[in-house]
Every structure is written in C-alpha cells, then in structure tokens.
Amino acid sequence: MPGRTVAKLATVSAVVAASVLTVAPTAHADLVTHCIGTGGAVTVPNDLYVPAGESCALTGTTITGNVTVAAGGNLVVTGGRVSGEVRVAADGYLDATDTTVDGQVVLAAGGYGIFLKDARTGTVTVRPKGSATIDSFLFAEASTVAGHVTVGAGEVRLDRGTQVERNVSSTGTYYTDVHDSFVDGTLSVLNSATGSVVCGSAVRGRATFAGNLGGVQLGPNGGLDSCASGSYWGADVSVTSTTGGVTVDDNIINGTLTVTANDPVAQVAANNRIRGGVTGDQAAATTNRSARVAGPDREDAGDQRAEIRRTSAVQEATEAGAARL
Template sequence: MRYRKIALTAAAAGLMAVGFAAPSQAALTTFCDGVAADVTVPGDLVVAAGKSCELTNVVVNGNVTVRADANLLLDGATVNGNVRVLSNGFADVVGTSVTGTTTLSAAYGTYAEDSTLGNNVTATDSGFFYSVGTDHARSVTSTNGETFIESGWVTRNLATTGDTLTDVYDTVIEGTYSVTGAEQGGVLCLSEIDGDASFSGNGEILQIGASAPLTGCGYNAFGGNLSITDNSADVYVSDNVIRGDFNVSGNTGTVVAENNRVRGEDNSGAAASAAARSRSAVPSDVAADRKAEAKADAEARSEVASDAAEAAGPAFS
C-alpha cells in the first residue's frame, strides 16, 4: 500500500491537539493532503483549505476539521473525537465510527454510509446531509440544507427548519420528528416514529406513507401524535398507523388523507373531503429524482476528492 502526503507538524497557534504529547510536551496536529491507510493519528487531524485527504482503516485519536473547500474521505475509520466540516468542505464517511459530534457549517455536504455517528449531527446552511444505513446515537438537526436518511436509526430526534427538503425512508426515529418550512416539502416512507411528528409551513409536496404520487413508498408507524398544519404543499398521507391524535388543518394545497388507523382523536375527515373535490397532478418521480440528484452530487464530489488525493503524490517510496 502506498502512502500519500501526510504531514505531522508541531501544533501552531490555534491548532493545539489535546490528546497526544511528544517527549518535549508539544502537542501534535496532523495535516492530511493525500492518501494513507492502516495508521493511527495520535491527535487532531486537519484537512487544510482546498486539500483532499483519503484515509482507509485509520484511527484518529482526536478531533477532525475539514477546512474551507477541502475534502475528507474515510473508509473503515475510527474517529475518537468530533468532526467539523467548514465552508464548502465535504466529508464522505463509509463504514466509519465517530464518537463525538458531527457538525456542518456552510459545508458543501456530508455523505455517511454504514457508519455510526455517536453524538449529535448538526448541519447549518450546508448543501446536504445524506445518510444511508447509518446509526445516529443522538439527534439529527438541519437548518437551511437538505436532509436524506435511508435505512437508518436515530436514537433521539430529527428536526429540520428551512431545509430545501427532508426525505426519510425505512428509518427508526426513537424521539420526535419535525419538518418546518421545507421549500420542496418532504417524504416519509416505511419508517417508525416513536414520538410526536409534525409538518408545518412546507411547500410543493408532502408524502407520508401512501402509495402515490411517489411509488415504492409505504405506511409509517407513529407512536405519538401526527400534526400536518399550515402547509402550502400538496399533502398525501395514507395507510399509516397513528397511536396518538391526527391533526390536519390550515393547509392550502390539495390534501389526501385516507386509510389511516388512528387510535387517538382524528380530525382529518374535513381535509379528506375537500381533497376528494380537488386533486392536483404531481409527477410521481419528483421525490425519486431529487434523491438521485443529491446522491449524484455526493458521488461526483467524492470522485473529484479521491482523484485530488491520489494526485498529491506518495509520501513514502
């Protein structure tokens, strides 16, 4: 296995690692620009602005920072600390464990697959957070981004505000679920929400369960209340199990609410009656297309990052 350019430097001002001390007692920060495998980083890891770092089977005993316009690809890695992705930075995390928080701040985005994120995930003003087959040990929160979670598990809450969209498939949320002000709305399919769920102020389309307009969707199980209020989106909510109350009110688009099993109070009847008089045509591939676009964006950035890391040149011959 060839190693690429990995620079271990004594920490400069503002870049002090706390987890490792050399004999001189100077802490170390590792700057990564290139490719490496099967190594242990003793302290913090930094991908400098505009650089690309690809690590396989690597242990980082510290925090990870992906600076502006930088890229980090982790495969089979362990991060014993936090991960921060900064302005237009990108992280691709596959088969990896992160014990600390994952934070996106105006990032291009983060893609996580078959990984464990051991603390809160917080994305602010970032392109996307796309998660597949990943366990989230605490909450996932997004503001002004895009959120996709598929075949995952969230131990606490999922909350998005001002996202372009929030789409969740085949996922368990042990806490509450909240989607507010999503420009393109959201899709929730084949999932379990143990706490209360709310959708408010969203546009374009909301599909919660239901077999149409998006095909391949299916019923959800809600352990608490389900509230769908004050949306301009066309709303399709069908074939769900709702153990709490079901509230549908104040929506201005088409509303289809039918065949839901509600154990609490159900006030969706008036909305369903109005929907029977006016159903708008929504393309069945809208949600599928935007999901494919987000994944394609992540794959394209990952490919560019991998090429850049490879081109950085070998660190050792």
C-alpha cells in the same frame, strides 16, 4: 438510497492519488496530523486536519482526537474510528463508511455535504445556509446517530434502516425525507421548500410538519415520491400550513392526526388506522389508491444533484493527487 449516493460517493477514495501524511505543531505545541492524500490502518495519536482545498482518504485508520476539514476539503474514511468530533467547514465534505465517530459531526454553513453509510456517530448538525451559495446535504444509509439530528439547510434523506436515537429537527431545508428508518424521539419538519416524505419508518415521539411549501407525503400514493408502505407513529401527528398537497396513506398513528390550514386540504385515506381520530379539514376519505398517482421519482431527481456534486469532488481530488505525483 441506492441510486442517489452509494456508487457515486463511494469512489472518491479511489481517485485520491498521492499518500502524504505530515505532522505539524499548533500554537499550543500539541501535535496535529495534516492529511493530504491517502492513509491506511494506522493510529493517529492526536487531532487530524485536512487543509483547505485538499483531499484525504483513510482506510482502517484510528484517530484518537478531533478532526477538522478546512474550507473546500474532502475527507473520506472507510472502516475507521474517530474518538473525538468531526467539524467540516464551508464547501467541505465528509464521507464516512463503516466508520464510528464517538463525538458529534458538524457541517458549517455552506458545507458541501455529509454522507454516512453503515456508520455510527454522535449528534449530527448541519448549520443554516445563511449567505452561503452552496446547498448542503445530509444522506444517511444504514447508519446510527447516537444523539440528535438538527438540519438547517439543503437536502436530507435518512434511509435503509438508519436509526436516530434522539430527535430529528429540520428547518428551512430543500427537502427532508425519511425512508425505512427509525426515530426514537420526535420528528419536526418546518418550512421545507419542497416538503417531506416519510415512508416505511417508525417515529416514537410526536411528529410536526408545518409551513412546508412543496407538500407532505406520509405513506405511498402521494405526489412527491414513490414508496411501498406507510409508517408507524407512536404519538400525535400534526400537518399544518402546508401548500402543494398533503397525503396520508396506510399509516398507523397511536395518537391524533391534526390537519389544519393546508391548501389544498389534506387527503387522508380510509386505510389509515388513527387511534385518536382526525381533527381539521380533509377531503373525503377514499380507498381508491389509483386516484392518487405519484409524480416524478424524487430519488431520481436527487441522483442528478448528487452526480453534479460527485463529479466536482472527483475532479478536485484527482487534480490534488496528480499534483503530488
């Protein structure tokens, strides 16, 4: 996801100005390291806590316990390791680059977002939005999730060789897209406001797309986003009860493709290879790829949303650092 997040999100650590690491006891007399500002290649022998509304940028840091990012906090970790889990509260933000999190990563309802680049984590969970006003995001680039990905809100994009070793389950997101990535389990995208795009990827298990309002695009030449190639599907693929259009182009499906109750009916190109055939309603197959022209680039639209979030985060981090100089 070159335009959407890389250059923009990677610069947060450069604007966190102060360096303040403090240690405070909890009610259980265990030590918790409070991080405000920056930290380097040290080992934190306990849990780490980013206070509400504060920013913490760590480079080469090892944390032997769990990490908590309080409401409105920002945590940027580069080249680090967390032995436990990471929990991010409402309006909190986690940026992990070239970093390993042995435990799970959880973004609370109304969390600002999670950005993973060249990272490895356990299960990743984004809680449903509920009554929160903030739309979350999960962007993963060239990262490995050694567990499930379960998302209930916001924008989701798995990209550039990201691997999910279990299942991907998305319900009620703004969109859920998978580009050039691998899902070793099942893929489920339900009730997405602007639908789902899957391109150049492989999904080993069954894939289910249902109730998506903005359409479903599997492969190139659809109306949601631009991409170069279709995907490999290791089991049945089902696209049902979808509005906004369904296009299936240049895919290999080692199972049955089911397309029912979609409005309009699905466009299934003749160049798909579908071992179990197609069931349901579909438009006449065509090899005329130019007949389906992609609409505005979905990634560019995401760039604009990320830029708004990025600008806000940079301003908050700068102000927090400057106050400690």
